[in-house]
Amino acid sequence: MKIAVAGKGGVGKTFIAGTLAAIYARDAQPVIAIDADPSPNLAVTLGLSETEAGQIRPIAENEELIRLKTQTDYPGVFRLTFTVDDVIGKYAVPTPSGAFLLVMGTVRSVGSGCTCPANTVVKALLRHLIVERREIIILDMEAGIEHLGRGTAAHVDTMLVVTDANRKSLETARTICKMAEASPIRHVGLVANKVSSPMEGEVVSAFARKNDITILGTVPFDPEVFSAGVTGGTVDEKSSVAMEAIRGLAHRLVDMS
Numbered sequence: 001m002k003i004a005v006a007g008k009g010g011v012g013k014t015f016i017a018g019t020l021a022a023i024y025a026r027d028a029q030p031v032i033a034i035d036a037d038p039s040p041n042l043a044v045t046l047g048l049s050e051t052e053a054g055q056i057r058p059i060a061e062n063e064e065l066i067r068l069k070t071q072t073d074y075p076g077v078f079r080l081t082f083t084v085d086d087v088i089g090k091y092a093v094p095t096p097s098g099a100f101l102l103v104m105g106t107v108r109s110v111g112s113g114c115t116c117p118a119n120t121v122v123k124a125l126l127r128h129l130i131v132e133r134r135e136i137i138i139l140d141m142e143a144g145i146e147h148l149g150r151g152t153a154a155h156v157d158t159m160l161v162v163t164d165a166n167r168k169s170l171e172t173a174r175t176i177c178k179m180a181e182a183s184p185i186r187h188v189g190l191v192a193n194k195v196s197s198p199m200e201g202e203v204v205s206a207f208a209r210k211n212d213i214t215i216l217g218t219v220p221f222d223p224e225v226f227s228a229g230v231t232g233g234t235v236d237e238k239s240s241v242a243m244e245a246i247r248g249l250a251h252r253l254v255d256m257s
């Protein structure tokens with residue numbers, strides 16, 4: 001399974017991507033979670049401390065690696081093809097959740113055709129992870145839609161579009177779904193998150209019906225998750241209603257694939 005998690009800023013992409021990664025990893029499945037969002041939250045969701053998270057150097061900022069992969073003997077000329085399979089073993093960080101974490105750093109222009117050396121490395125790496133690896137790959141994407149254009153995310157098999165009941169989140173979700181549907185991605189669906197009342201659930205359902213989009217999961221607003229977001233603490237997964245809903249989503253995704 002190769003899953004990308006997209007949506008408007010703050011809707012819960014990182015929480016859902018990280019929780020899914022932890023659930024699959026606990027089943028002893030090899031999982032690589034990819035942080036394509038420059039904030040360190042995915043690392044924390046996977047059980048690393050903020051200090052540990054801060055020590056991870058993003059691939060896009062790793063100058064030695066980028067030089068090693070792309071430098072030629074000619075100044076100003078760099079290589080466009082190189083192998084990257086070694087990078088995973090070297091830079092994917094083990095986390096307490098059992099999933100490995102690869103922090104890409106800013107990959108904003110991956111879809112824009114930008115061919116600077118850092119982007120070339122990140123792009124090759126994403127392509128390798130999504131197209132060639134056998135692990136479960138979960139890509140926590142940056143907020144918004146700019147990066148989706150011709151990006152490597154087009155090669156995932158599943159695109160989860162996270163939204164809450166807010167109109168702006170739904171509007172972004174609609175745009176992402178339309179773009180994803182025009183791509184080769186096999187499964188595109190909404191995950192309604194932070195749903196705190198039947199009315200909010202109905203708002204997302206009505207939106208999905210109107211736009212002919214599947215809802216793959218509904219995750220309730222969970223005060224425990226909210227507090228953990230404020231205090232930096234951890235969530236007790238046994239009592240977390242949101243995590244329980246994400247376990248249901250995880251099973252559904254396995255059935256679908």
Ligand SMILES: Nc1ncnc2c1ncn2[C@@H]1O[C@H](COP(=O)(O)OP(=O)(O)OP(=O)(O)O)[C@@H](O)[C@H]1O
Nearest residue numbers: 009010011012013014015143194221222226229242
């Ligand atoms: N189901 C939920 N119930 C309560 N709080 C939630 C829920 N899902 C996420 N949150 C909280 O919402 C905040 C934003 O979540 P998260 O960082 O996962 O969003 P994001 O979409 O990745 O944001 P960004 O676009 O900034 O990367 C966090 O504080 C998180 O703890």
Ligand SMILES: [Mg+2]
Nearest residue numbers: 013014037041
């Ligand atoms: Mg995030």
